[in-house]
Amino acid sequence: MQKLIVGLEERSYPIFIGSNLLGCAELLLPYLTAGRAAVVTNTTVAPLYLESLRAKLHDHGVETIPVILPDGEQYKNSETLGAIYNALLSSRCERNTPLIALGGGVIGDMTGYAAATYLRGVPFIQIPTTLLAQVDSSVGGKTGINHPLGKNMIGAFYQPKAVLADIATLDTLADKELRAGIAEVIKYGLIRDLPFFEWLEQNVEKLLAKDGDALQYAVLRSCQNKSEVVAADERENGERALLNLGHTFGHAIETGMGYGTWLHGEAVAAGTIMAADLSCRLGWLRKEDVERIICLFKRVNLPVSAPAMGVEKFMQLMGLDKKMVNGKIRFVLLKRIGCAVVSGDVDPELLRQTLVLNSARG
Amino acid sequence: MQKLIVGLEERSYPIFIGSNLLGCAELLLPYLTAGRAAVVTNTTVAPLYLESLRAKLHDHGVETIPVILPDGEQYKNSETLGAIYNALLSSRCERNTPLIALGGGVIGDMTGYAAATYLRGVPFIQIPTTLLAQVDSSVGGKTGINHPLGKNMIGAFYQPKAVLADIATLDTLADKELRAGIAEVIKYGLIRDLPFFEWLEQNVEKLLAKDGDALQYAVLRSCQNKSEVVAADERENGERALLNLGHTFGHAIETGMGYGTWLHGEAVAAGTIMAADLSCRLGWLRKEDVERIICLFKRVNLPVSAPAMGVEKFMQLMGLDKKMVNGKIRFVLLKRIGCAVVSGDVDPELLRQTLVLNSARG
Incomplete structure (x- = not known):
């Protein structure tokens, strides 16, 4: 496993890169001290990795709230964002409840934006499962959604607390x-x-x-x-x-x-x-x-x-x-x-x- | 006129307080260097102050795009926010185009949130025209909208570049x-x-x-x-x-x-x-x-x-x-x-x- 630091003063954070890191969920525990987290993913990724991640976190005393969205860039919009907010509110997620993005760039961008704006900002963690998300969108804090008139027109700069790039998840990538x-x-x-x-x-x-x-x-x-x-x-x-x-x-x-x-x-x-x-x-x-x-x-x-x-x-x-x-x-x-x-x-x-x-x- | 500074390091900004400050729009010129700005207001405030503000800014070489919303807390929601985004996009507002909030707390909160999230953040200026907005909501950078399940559930901390509190606008306040x-x-x-x-x-x-x-x-x-x-x-x-x-x-x-x-x-x-x-x-x-x-x-x-x-x-x-x-x-x-x-x-x-x-x- 390799560890890189994105140096942004008090917003600095680690990127962990390696194989089978989803099995090392303890890497995330420093960021999950509230004992609860919401995992945002999509219908493609959920059957592959959601339950094993939840079980691992449960073993470490962290209960998770799953939020499963439809898969695709066409869902990176205000309606899907509203569905995330609804799920967070109905589960009574609080200011210290982190959001975990488990998926590709669309999931990461939307989850990051939801984290930036829910209760004016809650912590979030990126677990990118596509090559594009691992090499680009999960790092750097650009979050947002599309508007019918343009890509990523609505968004925020909001840095994650940590990025966990598990190379093994690319095995299942189309x-x-x-x-x-x-x-x-x-x-x-x-x-x-x-x-x-x-x-x-x-x-x-x-x-x-x-x-x-x-x-x-x-x-x-x-x-x-x-x-x-x-x-x-x-x-x-x-x-x-x-x-x-x-x-x-x-x-x-x-x-x-x-x-x-x-x-x-x-x-x-x-x-x-x-x-x-x-x-x-x-x-x-x-x-x-x-x-x-x-x-x-x-x-x-x-x-x-x-x-x-x-x-x-x-x-x-x-x-x-x-x-x-x-x-x-x-x-x-x-x-x-x-x-x-x-x-x-x-x-x-x-x-x-x-x-x-x-x-x-x- | 009195001037207070909100001390937030590189995000510090002045609050100007006095009578007839809307007539002193030159106070805002340092923040309007792009030569264009969008003024967000509502149907109650627009007939009172919008055209005179626009004329003043025009005299100083700043063209304004008016965005007029319905008046009331019941409109502080994602639909009205969407209407602001649409107006900004159709006028091709850019990253350096400031938003000016002209109105009470609802206008200030929504405009600030639109500014925090449009193109991942554009400058904004508060011109509060109610006592509540002048003493509270226009200062401090809390922005956001309501959700059917709770007040201000969606939002961001996003500081204005300046606040102009014109006491004379309270003359017309209900x-x-x-x-x-x-x-x-x-x-x-x-x-x-x-x-x-x-x-x-x-x-x-x-x-x-x-x-x-x-x-x-x-x-x-x-x-x-x-x-x-x-x-x-x-x-x-x-x-x-x-x-x-x-x-x-x-x-x-x-x-x-x-x-x-x-x-x-x-x-x-x-x-x-x-x-x-x-x-x-x-x-x-x-x-x-x-x-x-x-x-x-x-x-x-x-x-x-x-x-x-x-x-x-x-x-x-x-x-x-x-x-x-x-x-x-x-x-x-x-x-x-x-x-x-x-x-x-x-x-x-x-x-x-x-x-x-x-x-x-x-």
Whole structure:
């Protein structure tokens, strides 16, 4: 087992990474002193891990209240959030009752947001069970829900007390979900870690084959990258925005296609290629590097272009993205592989070319 | 004009208190550098102050987006919150677009909560136009909405950038609202400021007559008390709970009677008398001091007993209050006038006596 600390002063917290950590629930006991906790999960994860987690915690004197939600990005909304509040209120959860998120990114984001806002804030713990959640969404304290007009439009920065990433839970992960998670892993290489990108070029098939050591290394290295960025810029006033590589295009795809149609990681993959394409048009990234990136995504069988939504719709959806300042869309772009920058000054004609070509390439 | 600072390190902010401050909108300009702001208000306040505020800000180069909500505690819920989000999204409000709350406690609480959660947090400014909002709810960063099962169950601690309390706006305040606000003013005297309680005994009729100097003094002294408490304990881990004198009983009344039936301050008045009664039964407060408190509330024509909701319903509603730790209700009680304490160990029989007598007294 490995332990990383996200350094945020009095909000610092550990990330535990290893195999079969769900069997080591005692790692969580320091955060469960109230003797009660609510476990929020979904209909896919509950049959796999809920009862064994509850039994383990029960053995340590912690009683749990299960809250089981439907599975999918299309349920990351105010109605499902209301169902969490109702469950917490009817079980009389109090200010010191922690919420445990057991599931993927949707469960983590919604549970974290419920924890941030129930009784003006209760403690919470992340137990991510998808690769995407382990390498990205469970770390850093971004929580929230979607709005019909845009992804993650409603939310809060709210840090967990601890993250428990059990690599063994990836054994049951659907292949499509695994591939979507790898998109966010590649992201770290692209924005700030060329050696990791090169490692992925060498080892991505091991990840696809669910090799435990490779997965653990990829999760650890991703979390190291993420926690360094978050510790330097918790509330995304600067550097943290680089983690959104591919997300401005990606969010437009997710919102435009209807939440749940594309997995988040799939949309980020297509969005990353679009960002690379635009970086190339600006004269920053070399053509052969764009091809190198496309090649890696293709090996993972991730989409490398957007669906044909139409340029106008794309532009409109991106205009609603959070990454705007005074009406200008800010893009995360690549100077080279391993070095991302934020630019709020992209020639609209170049952007249009990227949209036209990438949503036609299919 | 007087200026107070709420000392919360990097979240510190000024409270401006004075007459006709709405005419001095330049006080707000340091917080409106984006050149755009959304003004959230209600159908009662909008005809009185919205257009003049917008015109003033326009003169200083700040364009405003009006968001006008229905008036009343019964609208402080997730539906109205959703309407605020919709308005912000359709006007493409961004991360640096501040929200200005122009209205009473309901508008302030909802606008603050919308600001805390829209795009994971945007700046906000309080312009309280009721006495209750000026002396209490606009200061300290408690924001939120009600849930059918309990008051303020969903919310966040989120501090404003500035508070502008214009005493002149109280000229148009309904008499019933003025009296409800005085309940929270008396609260400060009771929990920590005996000289202020004595001043109120001398001067409460001046407040009822809307004497400008008396009102300004009462607002200032209340805000001084509140900001000292909040600066010492922002997130209510200790001393801040004292500000909830009368609120455990009061919230049960508001929820039980249906939001908007009793004004918040009216319910707090009845709740304060119940807390005083219970403090007396515990042998803390003297009987003559309970009578002294009742006497002051009666001069303000505030309710001094709860509606006949029934003891069982009262107990159940209080069990859902946030002020609980491990299943025990914590009450704010009075050791003497000017000195409140929190107790989690109240003899249930004494509590029952208070409930029986005070919800029958009528």
